[in-house]
Every structure is written in structure tokens, then in C-alpha cells.
Amino acid sequence: MSPELVSQLSVGGSTLVLLAGLAMLWRRGVRAHIGAFTAQSVALAATTAMVGWFTGDWQLWAVAALLLLIKGVGIPILLERMARRFGTERELEPYVNTATSLLVGGLLVLLAYLVTARLVSVSQLPTRTGMPLAMGLVFVSLFVIISRKKALTQVLGFLMLENAVALLAVLGTHGIPIIVEIGVFLDVALGFIVMQVFVYQIHETFESIDVEQLNRLRE
Amino acid sequence: MSPWLLGPVQAALALLLAPGLVGAIRWMKARLQNRSGAPPWQPYLELRKLFAKEVVVSNNASWLFRAAPFIVFGSTVAVTLLVPLLAVPLPFEGAGDLLVVVYLLLLGTFFLALAGLDPGSPFGGMGASREMTVAALAEPTMALAIFALAWSAGSTNLGHIAARMLATPTEGLAPGHVLAFAAIFVVTLAETGRLPVDNPATHLELTMIHEAMVLEYSGRYLALIEWAAALKLLVFFTLLGNLFAPWGIAAALTPGALLWAVLTLALKLLALGGVVALVETHIAKLRLFRVPELLSASFILALLAVTASFLLR
Amino acid sequence: MRALFLLLIAGYASGAAAALALGSGALSRWASALGAIVGASAGLALAAGVCIRGAAFSLDAPGFFGPVGGMAFTLDPLGAVFLALTSLVAAPSALYGAGYARLWEGRPALRQVGFMLNVFLLTMSLVPLAGGTLTFLLVWEGMSLSSYFLVMTESDEPEVVSAGQWYLAMTQIGLACLLGSFLLLQSGGPGGFSALRAAALTLPPGTRDAVFALALIGFGSKAGLIPLHVWLPRAHPAAPSHVSALMSGAMIKMGIYGLLRVSLDLLGGGPAWWGGLVLALGAVSALLGVLYALMEHDLKSLLAYHSVENIGLITMGVGAGLLFGSLQMPAAATLALVAALYHTINHAVFKGLLFLGAGAVLHATGMRDMNRLGGLIRGMPWTAALFLVGSAAISGLPPLNGFVSEWLLFQSLLPGIGAPSPLVAVLMVLSLGMLALTAGLCAACFVKAFGITFLAIPRSPEAAAAHEASWSMRAGMVVLAVACLALSIGAFEIVPRLSSFVAPLVGVAGPAPAFSVVLALQTPGGFARMSPSLVAAGLALVVLTAWLAVKAFASRRPVRVGETWGCGRVVQTPRMEYTATAFAEPLRRIFAAVYRPSEDVSVDFHPDSRYFVQSISYHSAIVPWFERYLYAPVISRIRSWSERVLALQSGSAHAYLTYLVLALVLLLGWLVVTGQP
């Protein structure tokens, strides 16, 4: 593949990943959020595979396969189960309304473009062009975590943050050793399970997974 | 054929095709609703009937109410002289670029909204207010999408953009273009009063946007406005089809090339119409105050399009 | 040249003298107007001469004001543009004023307005002619004070008085900043601009920044940049309408002139952040201006907020010009400045027209509240048609002039993406988005302004009884409306000249970038082409053809006039119509985060049962946030201080003597300490 094509594809891939993240800000339903996360993971896996194809590095292929398996299939199934368990609680009243959230998301992407500009200019890799978008996704998922109320949405925000970091690594350094990657996966799985337990607990206690309820713990 | 003749030919062709496009979309929607539906040429019959009918005008309406249909119709027809319908280089290349197209369409909207206010009917005012709101909120998306297009093409002239796309087809798959296409598609839905922004088949005054403004019109005036609306849809589809995928557009004004151009244009219009029909079958109308969310989503698409073209420069 | 210059002064002076001499009758109305028209025509001729020749005209009069170093006048093309637009608005407004002033006949107000208007026009025309610091400040202050007196014409109404106070305060703050700026700029010497130009190059960067910042505040407060715009929505409605037309059409442009003169001409451009700051200020002013205009239902306040918006657009052009200039992109800089200048001229014309139209409405109905107007298109067809032209022009609709300059403005932002620094590119993208949103909202706002005011059923007896304006008022408006069309169709002649004027300012060596090919505008490098004249011709042709075709082929049944369709409701009353407030309601809800409207609903129930509601009263107000968070605290602080000072004024003579003695002692002590004789 020609470097131009690769840089185009990496921009395209990371755009898809980012759009899936922004979809979190747009849609309200939990199911839609899970769908967005699944799509994002698949797009991420595809991008990784593309880079792997370009570099001819088998480890990246493996990472892509793992991504597809764990984040594209495994975690979504668990999430679906949680969603079914809690009924589909919608993000009816986020702290920031939808239109504003979207605009903030756009500004965050521009900000990411600014902060990564120098990084991109020094890097020589053809995949560097996607990095600002990956950084944008980092910001966006942080924004999702702080601006949404439902614990489930926040879990998704965390998972997207992890996706963003993985994308950044793949694009910026053409992938990290698979051992590290596996370790990260384990962390994520662990963190995910812990959070799952928390969410269950919150639901047990308050009959809702609206973290606003946690304020009641004070008195 | 001289290039100056091409302009009128384009306008005539657009006027000819526009009602058929609307009819085709209605027919496809009917089929998707498991009905046999009206034949695609139904709109022509309706226009013929309306031109033959009597005109009833409100006693509160002024001369503006009678002038507006001609201005709305005229401004939309003028646009068809500028867009690359059949061939590049365009007949009136120097006369106007993409921004001029946007402003000419705004001219039509402006006068239609005034005509909605003129009879003093509450529905007309409601329609005018909503139409202008949607139009205003759609502007930024359009501007940024134009920005992304123009930057990669090195010009805002429609002919340049199409020609550039023909010269380097890979550009068409660049993320910037795909995103800009998506953004302009959403704007098309909003500006031409399709679902999920406005329901073209609604009978409920309180949910209307476009219909509410034309409730007062009858006879030939209504015919002009409906025709202009169809024409506007065709213009947006042509922009989508011939700026992003200008294949089949004639490079030389030979009869064969032009014929092929007409054929491909019709195919593109049908394809886009099919997509719209599918969309309208699948999704419901948004509440008016959810529309800004849709438009800000399209704005994000346009913003990403520009960012992508930054990254790849 | 010199003759024209003297004729300009003579015309205005004689107008002022006539107003004083001929008392307050029809004669004095017409005499003072005639003087103003003569002066304005002379000014226009002078400006045209300089523009066509391209050579500056200069005249030194060390005689006048000897003590302050005499007056110096020069008129270079840049100044000529502003002199031209001032005179362009001045003549029709004066003609209009002659008719408008009838309502003051037999009152001193007539004499006062006639005199002050001529003084105002004279000083304002001299501002772009000023060739030195002192001259500039002198005529500038003259302009500000005379306009203040004009605002205070109806000074028996309380809101007029408060408007006057706001206006005076803002102009004096501005003047203070200008003094500071020029003092920093002028290291001694007579302060001719040519001397300053040379001196500015040697100034340390810090001083240059300070000069620029002070000039930005000073001129920005005159131009009405947010947040220094607070006086506009107050002063414009208070002033007589032809005066508002002049203030909004011409006077606030002097702020732009000053900004261009100081930052580009005298300082010769600066670091990139100057341009960035100005661009950002412009974008914010444009968007907030139009957003607050949408919420207005006072016709003249609405127009005033649109002045804020358009000044914002112009400032965006200026900022982009400065920015590109500092980035060594001369072609782009020229384009941006041309866009700014052209929009300045266009805004002068159509905003003048709109204010005159609003004045005619006020004259005919005695009302500015759109929610009580309506249906005027029957009573006053001329005014309605002319106001419609103005509305279409300011909304940037083809084929009128606003469209041309907005197109140029868009095109001038597009090259920004090619700028080396990503920050600039992002800034350009954001301001482009804001520009587009502003344009759209402006169209929505003028659908409201025209539709609610002139169309449908009158909402009050006064509106129903409206009469057409007098011939001189109509003539004034017609001139400006024709100018709207001419400035669009003739753009391919005017724009290249403008580019040749501004190109030297941004350091374009040799010929200015080409801007037009036959009948069409072309941005430098052929990035885009557009031909207003062809668009106009095409539109006219198509509309005419459609009309003829329908005449020929459609049914010839006579048009039947029936009742408005309202789902069969028994009778339609004006209360059923959409009002200005209702029209803007969706946007108000969408942008609630910006407006932060205060809403209180009070329901009083029937004494017996809460199930029966007797009345529901809803009240909502929008206080612009910069007034709430910026001005209100300052004002209250000042008030508390002044009260503290008041404590000194005890009224007893002893106390005052004590103050005197204390002052004397302190003074002597200071002299002793500093050891001066």
C-alpha cells in the first residue's frame, strides 16, 4: 500500500472510531450506546489490521483479533446483559444537553488537533495523520464520563477512553508489544468487572443506576 | 451546441425532471408501505390541474403574496443555470459559485416565509418562523462542508470541484469528502422539508413547517411553489450527485456525451431518492426542538470533514 | 480639489447658520437641509476625485487654532472611501430630515436639530480628512458631542436622558483611550500623521501593543464592538430617525476608519495576535449582535443590534486582514480588507435606508413596538417596498449589495486554512461557522422585522390609520435603495479600486491583486468567481419569463378574494397573528443558554377552589449577560463611591474652609518635599 493511501485510510478509520464516540453524545438510549461502542471497537480492530497489513507485523494482526473478540463481541454481550437487567434506562437528563454536548465535542476535536499538531509534525509515520482524531476521542470520552449521569454510560465512556488510547498507540508507534497489549486487555477486563459489580450494587441500593443517587449517601 | 445554449437546456431539463423525482420518491415510499401507490408521473398531473384551477387569495394579503411565488420559482430556476447538471465546464462558470447557489436558495426561502406571514393566518406565521429557524441553523453546516470541498478542490466554483473530482477519483474516497457528503445530505433533508425534520405528507397544521407556509396558496401560485420545492430537491440531489461523484457528466458538448450525462444524472437522482424513501420509511419525525440536535450533529460531520482535510493537506 | 474642500465646509456651515438665523419654520428646515446637501455633494465629489486620481489631497491651515499647532488636512484614498460613504448617507438623510423635521415646527428643537445636524455632518466629514493628531481628536470630539446633542433632542423623555448619559459616558471613555493611544504614539513633535508613521517604526514592541490596545478600545467603543456596544441599542432608538441613520450608517464606521488608520497605516501592522484578537471580537460581536436583535420587538433597537452585528462582520474582515498581513499572505490580506471596506460602504447604505424606513413608520404611527404594528404595506406602500429592499440587502440576498460583500467576506476567510499555524486555521474555521450562522439568523430576523411590521392585519388602530411618508422622506429612501442595487451591479468597477487602495497598507509591492474580469469578481489567484451583474440579470430574466409563461398558459379565471383560511374559525382578529416575540420563540428556546431569560409565571386561582384559574400572568425578560456581569457592578461601585464623596459636602462653611486650608498645606508640603521653588 502506498503511504498516501495508508494515511488516508488511517484518517478514515480513526474518523469512524471518533464518530462512534460522538454518537454517544447524540443518542440517548442505552442500546444505542452499546451499539456505538461495538461499532467503535470493530472500526478500531479494522484500523489496527490495516496498520498491521501495512507494516507486515503479525502482532498487530493478533491485537486486532483480540480487539474484535473481546471488545467487539465479549464486552458488548455483557453490556447487553446489564442493560436487560436494569431495563433500558435512557440518558434523559444529562448534565449538558445534547446539542451543546455535540458542539463541545466538536471543539474538543479541534483542541486535540491543536495540541497534537507539533507531535504530528515531528512524526514520520504515514499513520500519524489519524493521531489528532484519536486524541480527540480521548477528550470526548472523558467528556462523556463527566457529563452523563447513568453509571452504564460512564462505564462505556471508560471503555471508549481505553479504545482511544489503543488507537493512539497503534497510529503513533505502530503498535505496542503484544504482551503489553494483553496486559492492558486484562486490566480493562478487570476494571470492567469491578465496575459491573459497582453498577449492580448501585442498582441494588437505589433501584436505579443514576449516579445522582449517590449524593444521598452523604447524610 | 454552444455553451451558452447549455444553460437554458439545463434549466429546461431540471424543470422537466423535478416533478418526476418527487413522484418517484412517493412511489417508492408507497411500495415500501406495501401499497401500489400513485404512478411516478402523478406530480405532473397535479401541476397541470393546479395551473387550470381558480385562485383564491386572502383579503388580508398584499401584492407580496402574489409576487412571492414567482420570486421563489425564479430564484430556484436561476440556480439550475449554475449547478453542473450535465456538463463541465459550466455554461455560466463565472456567474456564480457554490456560495451563490446557497444564497439564491436563501432568497427563495426568505420570500416564501414572508408570503407565509402575509395573510395573517396563525399557521403561516408558525411555518415562517420554523422554516427560517431551520434554514438559519443549517447554514453553518453548509458553510463548513463547502469549506472542506473548496479546500481540496482549490476553488468554490462548481465546475472546478466537479472537474477536480473527475481528474482524481481517489479524492472521492477521502474521509473529508465522505464526511462532507454526509453533512450536506442531512442539510438536504432539513432544507427540502423531508423527514425527520418536516413531514411532506402531513395534514396536521401543528406539525407543519413547509406546508404551513403554503396553506393559503391555491391554483397556479400553489403550482409554482410546489414546482419550485421539487426543483430545490433536485438541485440538492444534483449537488450531492455531481459534486461528489461526477462520473458520467459530459466533458465535451457532443450529443452522445450529453445523452449519457442525462442518463447517469437520472440514475443518480433515482438512487438518492431511493435512499431518502428508505430513510423516511425507517424513521419518525423529530420534535421541533430535537431538530437542533440533528443539525448540530451534521455540523459535527462538517467540522470533522474540515479537520480531516486539514490533516491530509 | 481645494475649492471642493472649501465648498464642503461652506455648505455645512451655511446650513448651520441658516438653522440658527431663520428661526423654527419651514424655511429654516429647508435651508439647513439644502446647506447639508450642498456640503455632502461637495464631499462626495472630493472623495470621488481622490479615488479616481488615486493621489492624496492635502491642505495645511496653521492659521486655525494656532495655539494647538494649527489644523492639518490630508485625504488619501482610504480616507476618501469613508468620506464618500459619509456623504452618500448624509445627502439623502438631510433631504429626509427636511420632511421629518416638520413635527418640530414652532419648537426650539427644530432650530437645535438643524444646527447640530450640520455641525455633526461637518465634523464627521472632517474626521477622515484629518491629517494630524490634534486635528483628528478635535473633529472627533466635535462629532461625538454634536451627535450627543442630537440624541438628546427629545430630552423631556426619561429614557432619552438615560440613553444620552450612556452614550456620553462611552464616548468619553473612548476619547480617553484615544488620547492615551496618541500620546504613546506621538513622542513630541507637531503630530502630523506622516511624522507618526515614521516614528512608529522605532517604537518598542511593548509600546506598539499598548497603542494598539488603547486604539482598539477607543475606536471599538465608537464602532460598537461587544462588549463596548451598550450605547447603541439605547441611543439609536432615542435619536431622531435620520440622525440614527447617520450615526449607524456613517458615524460608527469612523471607529473602523480609526482602527484601520492606526493599526495598519500608522503602526504598519503588528504581531499575529492583533489580527486574531480583532477577528475573534468581530465574530463574537456579529453572532451576539444578531442573537439579541432577534429578541427585540422595538424596531429601532432591533436595527441598532444589527449595527452591532454588521460592525462585527466588518471587524472580522479587518481582523483577517491584519492576521494575513502579519503572516505574509498579502493577497489574502488584501481580499479581507476589501471585503471589510466594501461591507462598510454597503452597510452605510442599507442601514441608512432601514433607519429612514423605521423613521417613516414611527412618523406615521408614533410607535416602534412591532407587536402593535402590522399591515402597513397598505397604508404606506412606498415605505414598505423600500424597507423590503433594505431588508433583502442586509440579509445578504442576491442581487443586492449585502450579498456581494458577504460573499467577499466568506471568500476572505477561506484562504485561512492554508495558513502555516494550525491555530489560525482553527480560528478561521470557527469564525466561518459563526459567520454562516450570523448570515442565516440575520435573514430570519429581517423576515420578522419586515413581515411583522408591514404585512398581515394591523395590530393597533394607529397602525391601521398609518399614512404614507412625505415626498422628501420618500425621495431620501429611494436614493439609498437605488444605491443598494447599484453597489451590487457595479461591484466589478468598485472592488478593484478598493484593492488598489488597501494593497499598499498590507505591503503588496507593485500592482494590487486583480479582482475582476469582465462583469465578474474574482478572488486573487482565481480561487472563486462570481458576477453580481449576471446574477441580477439572470434572476430578472427568469422571473420575468416565469411571469409571462404563467400569464400565457395558466387558466385565465379571475382571482377570487376570500377570507384567510383559519380552519373555519368564525372571525380572525389581530390577536391570532404571530407576533415578533412568537416568531423568535423557537430560536429563543434553542439559544436559551445564551439568553438566560428570566421567566416568572404567576397564577391566581379562584378563591373557592384551586381548580378554577382566574388569571395566569407570564413575564419574561432578557438582560444581556455582559450588562449584568460587566456594567452593572461597575456602575454600582461608582455610585457608592460618589455617595461617599457626597459625605464631604456637609454644607457648613467651616468645613469647606478646612478643606481649603488642608489643600493649601498639602500643596506647600509637597513643594517643600520635592524641593521646587
Place this chain on the structure above:
Amino acid sequence: MGLLSKILRTGIVTEPLGTGDSEVVHLVREVDAEARRLFGRALGIREVDAGSCNGCEIEITGLMSPVYDSERFGFHFVASPRHADLLLVTGPVTRNMEVPLRKTYDATPDPKLVVAVGDCARTCGVFAGSYAVAGSVDSVIPVDVFVDGCPPEPTHILRGILTALQSGRA
């Protein structure tokens, strides 16, 4: 996607014009021909409920259903009498609806037809003599055709429209 597959599985359910010789088929053939002749096969219908029990409305809705799908003859219900060629009036005219009905008739541009649907429209049905009823439809506006039945079937309404078209006041 579920929706799409359902659409495909269902297929077109409209009564075909070509095959079979049920009453509907004959009828729709005639209607088709007449509509073509008179209104250039494009007929805007404005439905006015002058006080009906909504029984007739349910049947009228049937006209637009996929089965009858009268849109295929170029009939379509419009949002304003200004766009209409034919008024479909149901129910006895109540006192409150008398003026609106008249206004609707005036608002409709010529040529125009009026079809009164249901027994109530002709005889005021069970509501006859009520203090709230102003009278039958033809006591308020000129009626071209009455469609009997309480409520009439869609086919009868179609026949009524057809007769109105044939009466050719248009």
C-alpha cells in the same frame, strides 16, 4: 433491517386492478377512467367532519389503507381547502360546525365537488331534531352526491366520489 424484511415478506397488498372481477375491481376501473377524464387524474380531497360520530371517518381512513389505496387513482387528502377539489363531508351539521362548513366551502377554489358521506349527512340520523344540530349538509352547502350507509363501506364512498365525478359539475 427487521422492518425491511417484513416489508419484503408482506409484499403489495393492494387490490389489483387487472385480475379478478370483484365489485371493487370493476369500480376502481371506472373510477380510474373518470378521474383521468375530469380532474386530470389528480383529485385533492378535503375531509370535513361536521359533527359525525367518527364511524364514517374510520371507513374513509380505509380508503387510504394499503388495501384500497385510492392514491393510485390520484386521490389524495389535502391539508387545506385551498388545495382541494372535492369536499368529503360527514355527519349531521352541528350548530358549531355550520359556519366552519360554509367557510370551508367558500375557501375551496372552483371547480369543486361536494360528497356527503353517511346517513347523518342526509337525514341527521339519530341526531335529528337535537338542539345541537343545525340540519343536513345540503341545508348548508350544495351537495353533489349523498353516500348512504351508517357507516358506508369504502367501496360505497368510492362509488359516491365516482358518481360525483360523472355528474361533471366540474
